[in-house]
Amino acid sequence: MSKPGKFSFGVFVFVTLFLHIPLAILVISSFNSSKSMRWEGFSLKWYHELFYNSGPLWHSFWNSIIVAISSSVVATVIGTLGAIGLCWYSFRMKKAIQTLTFFPVILPEIIIGVSILIFFNKIGLSLSLFTIFLAHVTFNIPFVLMTVMARLEEFDFSIVEAAYDLGATEIDMLLRVILPISMPGIIAGLLLAITLSLEDFVITFFVAGPGSSTLPLHIFSMIRFGVSPTINALSVVIIVGTALLALSSKNLYSSLLKR
Amino acid sequence: MRKNYGPIYVGPVAFWLCAFLSVPLLITLSYSFLAKGLYGGVEPHFSLAAYRSLFNTAVLKVLLNTIIIAVLSTALMVGLALPTAYYIARSSQKNLLLMLIIIPFWTNFLIRIYAWITILGSNGLLNSFLMGVGLTDGPIQFLYNRGAIILVIVYTTIPFAIFPLYSTIEKFDFSLIEAAMDLGASKTKALWKIMIPNIRSGITTAVLFTFIPTFGNFAVPKLVGGTSSWMLGNLIERELNITRNWPLASSMSVVLTFVTMLAVLFFMRSQNKKEL
Amino acid sequence: MRQTGAAFHQQRVDSVKSSQVTVENVSKSFGDFSALKNASLTIAKGGFYSMLGPSGCGKTTLLRIIGGFETPTEGDVCFDGVSILPLPPNKRQVNTIFQNYALFPHLTVFENVAFPLRLKKIAAAEIKRAVQENLELVRMETESKKYPSQLSGGQKQRVAIARALINQPRVLLLDEPLSALDAKLRQHMLLELDAIHDKVGITFIYVTHDQAEALSVSDQVCVLNKGEIQQIGSPAEIYESPANEFVARFIGETNYIHGTIAAVTDNEHALFDSPDYGNFTIYLDKKVQQGSKVALTVRPEKIRVAPEKPDNLPPDVNVLHGVVEDMIYTGFQTKYFIRVSKDKEPLIVFRQHVQYFMDEKPISWKDKVCLWWNTKDSFMVEVSK
Numbered sequence: 048m049s050k051p052g053k054f055s056f057g058v059f060v061f062v063t064l065f066l067h068i069p070l071a072i073l074v075i076s077s078f079n080s081s082k083s084m085r086w087e088g089f090s091l092k093w094y095h096e097l098f099y100n101s102g103p104l105w106h107s108f109w110n111s112i113i114v115a116i117s118s119s120v121v122a123t124v125i126g127t128l129g130a131i132g133l134c135w136y137s138f139r140m141k142k143a144i145q146t147l148t149f150f151p152v153i154l155p156e157i158i159i160g161v162s163i164l165i166f167f168n169k170i171g172l173s174l175s176l177f178t179i180f181l182a183h184v185t186f187n188i189p190f191v192l193m194t195v196m197a198r199l200e201e202f203d204f205s206i207v208e209a210a211y212d213l214g215a216t217e218i219d220m221l222l223r224v225i226l227p228i229s230m231p232g233i234i235a236g237l238l239l240a241i242t243l244s245l246e247d248f249v250i251t252f253f254v255a256g257p258g259s260s261t262l263p264l265h266i267f268s269m270i271r272f273g274v275s276p277t278i279n280a281l282s283v284v285i286i287v288g289t290a291l292l293a294l295s296s297k298n299l300y301s302s303l304l305k306r
Numbered sequence: 307m308r309k310n311y312g313p314i315y316v317g318p319v320a321f322w323l324c325a326f327l328s329v330p331l332l333i334t335l336s337y338s339f340l341a342k343g344l345y346g347g348v349e350p351h352f353s354l355a356a357y358r359s360l361f362n363t364a365v366l367k368v369l370l371n372t373i374i375i376a377v378l379s380t381a382l383m384v385g386l387a388l389p390t391a392y393y394i395a396r397s398s399q400k401n402l403l404l405m406l407i408i409i410p411f412w413t414n415f416l417i418r419i420y421a422w423i424t425i426l427g428s429n430g431l432l433n434s435f436l437m438g439v440g441l442t443d444g445p446i447q448f449l450y451n452r453g454a455i456i457l458v459i460v461y462t463t464i465p466f467a468i469f470p471l472y473s474t475i476e477k478f479d480f481s482l483i484e485a486a487m488d489l490g491a492s493k494t495k496a497l498w499k500i501m502i503p504n505i506r507s508g509i510t511t512a513v514l515f516t517f518i519p520t521f522g523n524f525a526v527p528k529l530v531g532g533t534s535s536w537m538l539g540n541l542i543e544r545e546l547n548i549t550r551n552w553p554l555a556s557s558m559s560v561v562l563t564f565v566t567m568l569a570v571l572f573f574m575r576s577q578n579k580k581e582l
Numbered sequence: 583m584r585q586t587g588a589a590f591h592q593q594r595v596d597s598v599k600s601s602q603v604t605v606e607n608v609s610k611s612f613g614d615f616s617a618l619k620n621a622s623l624t625i626a627k628g629g630f631y632s633m634l635g636p637s638g639c640g641k642t643t644l645l646r647i648i649g650g651f652e653t654p655t656e657g658d659v660c661f662d663g664v665s666i667l668p669l670p671p672n673k674r675q676v677n678t679i680f681q682n683y684a685l686f687p688h689l690t691v692f693e694n695v696a697f698p699l700r701l702k703k704i705a706a707a708e709i710k711r712a713v714q715e716n717l718e719l720v721r722m723e724t725e726s727k728k729y730p731s732q733l734s735g736g737q738k739q740r741v742a743i744a745r746a747l748i749n750q751p752r753v754l755l756l757d758e759p760l761s762a763l764d765a766k767l768r769q770h771m772l773l774e775l776d777a778i779h780d781k782v783g784i785t786f787i788y789v790t791h792d793q794a795e796a797l798s799v800s801d802q803v804c805v806l807n808k809g810e811i812q813q814i815g816s817p818a819e820i821y822e823s824p825a826n827e828f829v830a831r832f833i834g835e836t837n838y839i840h841g842t843i844a845a846v847t848d849n850e851h852a853l854f855d856s857p858d859y860g861n862f863t864i865y866l867d868k869k870v871q872q873g874s875k876v877a878l879t880v881r882p883e884k885i886r887v888a889p890e891k892p893d894n895l896p897p898d899v900n901v902l903h904g905v906v907e908d909m910i911y912t913g914f915q916t917k918y919f920i921r922v923s924k925d926k927e928p929l930i931v932f933r934q935h936v937q938y939f940m941d942e943k944p945i946s947w948k949d950k951v952c953l954w955w956n957t958k959d960s961f962m963v964e965v966s967k
Contacts, residue, residue, distance in 0.1 A: 052493070054389060055389040055392045055393040055396075057389075058389035058390055058393070059390045059394065059403070061386075062386055062387075062407075062468075063407070065461065066407065066410040067409075069418070069422055069425060070410055070413060070418070070421055072421065072425060072431060073420075073421050073424060084429060084430060084431045084434045085438075124318075125318040125319055128315045128317075128318055128319070129315065129316050129318065129319030129320075131315045132312045132313070132314070133316060133319075135312075136310060136311065136315065136316075137312065138310060138312040138316070140320075141316075144316055144319065144323075147320070147323045148319065148323065150323075150331075153518065153566065153570055154563065155518060155519060155521065155524075156519075156522070156524070157522050157539045157559075157562070158562055158566075161334065161546060161555060161556075161559050162331050162333065162334040162559065163326060163327075163330045164546070165330060165333055165337060165552065166326070166329060166330035168347070181326060182326070184322065185322065185326040185327055188319060188323065192319065202687070203682055205681070205682060205684040206685075208651055208671075209678070209684035209745075210686070210697070211670075211671055211672060212649065212650075212671050212677055213672070213677065213701070213745065213746075213749065214672040214698045214701050214702065214749060215672070215697075215701055216701075217311055219701050223697070223700075223701075224688075227688040228687055228688050230688075246414060246415060248415060248416055248525055249524055252524075252525075253543075263414065263416055266414065266416045266417065267416055267525075267529075270420050270423065270529060271529070278417075278420060279424070281417075282413070282417045282420070282421070285413060285414050285417060286412070286417075289412040289413065289414075290412060293412055
């Protein structure tokens, strides 16, 4: 087999460095005792600042957690049921519903943010953590749906027919066959939804009310109004946190698949 | 014969997406054809004023800037991603190299933008360095222009080009390249004439996945762009939250949706052609 | 062996709860496509009944109607004279073996077989006993802790059978159950299915596109094509006296000779006149009149071939002469393509190699040969006036 050439190797190295160097700089400067970019000695003071002196940041962090968990649980329930229906049943309007589920994935986030804001305004719903929850469920549903559907498509519809043939009612079938076999997909979908919700800035930006800041909104205002190196420390915590989460969920997922 | 439970399963999805997606989009569409209210909102009579305002030179300038940024960033991303994905797909350490690309992607989107601010900002690393070695006296403004926007968009979005390209190149049968070389083609020529046409679906996916989020980008120009380098997203936000001209914000959203749909249709057509 | 098996079987049938299945004028259409046209058949209590035909012939549709997965557009299906159409599949006392086994991937072999009993909330000890018994029936008792992904194709098949039988259905439906297995395993499983059928004594309805499978195990075979029943009969009837050209061609290889009835000589014989093959006597398996246009079918193994016409041929044979155009040697036999008529396809003839060195004189390409067959070995498949 022919090996890739020098050119592609060069571009690969360039892209990898390009992706990593800015983050490496963030990590290094989080340990810098100076407020500027000039190195003035090792210090953990920004971490201290982050953990003991950043009340509003932690408040918005907990908001993010509340929204992420509630919205992804709701999106997982709705998305899983939808995936079962779309994968294994046929009925009127199926194509239309299928197309509708692609919209939140394809449309630029700002469109969803703007239109849902206009909608909340129209029906007179004042912006709060609840409106963020509604918006997050909306954009999370398709991602859960696709993940669960990918799992269901590995199986043939005949196992549903077999269950029915052997005497199962619809509820038996759901609880004893469909949910157990799609569990890896459901868990993957849930984790994906949590990540997307924790990560979302643009849509949340439009539907957040006063006092309902989430972590990304708080980071945004930190960047815009007064950069403090605390954000460097926060970045490192987030990088490490996501890496740990991603690795453990990957392990969890593959152990589920092994069965 | 048993009952068809399909509608029961799909009911919640259909209800939720109709209520919180279709209806909002339709309301936005209808707002774009109404007159603007005095303090935000709309007056309930038909008007094309919002669409006429789209042809203001100020709006057209922003639109042009958006197109330039989207086209340049997409070209840059696909251009860089193609050799990168090729290298990963041909390597014996595929998973490791893929992880190298994925790990930075796990970091929060805003923090990835912020990383560039710490480098390019007036108190940033680059200016500290330049002033330290005495190349300049005062800080140079690297941020808040079109170049900075393109740089940061490429930085935050390029994995969306690498992944689809990687997965198609990985499936490509490289014995075809050997066959072409056996028949007298140079390696470069073989890659260009044989591999590129066969990974077209990956290339169109990469273009779609980078063009759409770039064209509708809002956060990047908001944080590293200046008033002179605004994109459509910034204009929509201003009309919505500051100027409070909701019909105009709606009409611009309609344009953005329209461009997105065009891109998707183009994509689906090119995918269908491939299947024939 | 089947004969004695059948006698033993009949005794079992009377003691086991098994059903006679009748299908009355059943039609099924999907939109404009008519998958099944006015099908009627009766399946004996405890029988092994095959439905045979190419893909899309309607056999699976008929099976799914009996199983309760499709509703017929017209007609009725009865078990022992009582319509089952109003019943959902889980109330029909019929179970299905699916083409790809449809084992639940998240359950062990034991739990797969126990599944129907768990649904009925039967006591654990009773479940254990019943599952054990059924796993022994299919010789899978040692694999009960494995998951389906750890089993071979044949083992999955056995688990599927054990699972389908645990509800003690009166009828078992088998939808191409062997198609996912390789050829050797297929034959083995076929014998095993036959043995299981003898043991449990319930009605088996077996759907397949493979004629060898259908002929080897069934009591009755129903041949379908394009949604219509072509012929119902015992395997030998289907093979030896096909009702029409489709059945003759679908089951085994055959030769066709077209011609007209020149004269009906007596109750059993007629003089046949073929423009391509000449005149000869045929046996009348159907009533025909003088002047009818007729197609004869002769199976290739019924035709004998020799370099020269033997002297001692019996009187009731038909003799033709031809030239070997092509031959395929397959070890135990050789298949000859012998050109008799310039305008027609060559006739196909099988010659078994009973003894390698002692075989009659070798026959090779371009050789002139003599062909003959017993008049009783040809059948009329298409008769028109």
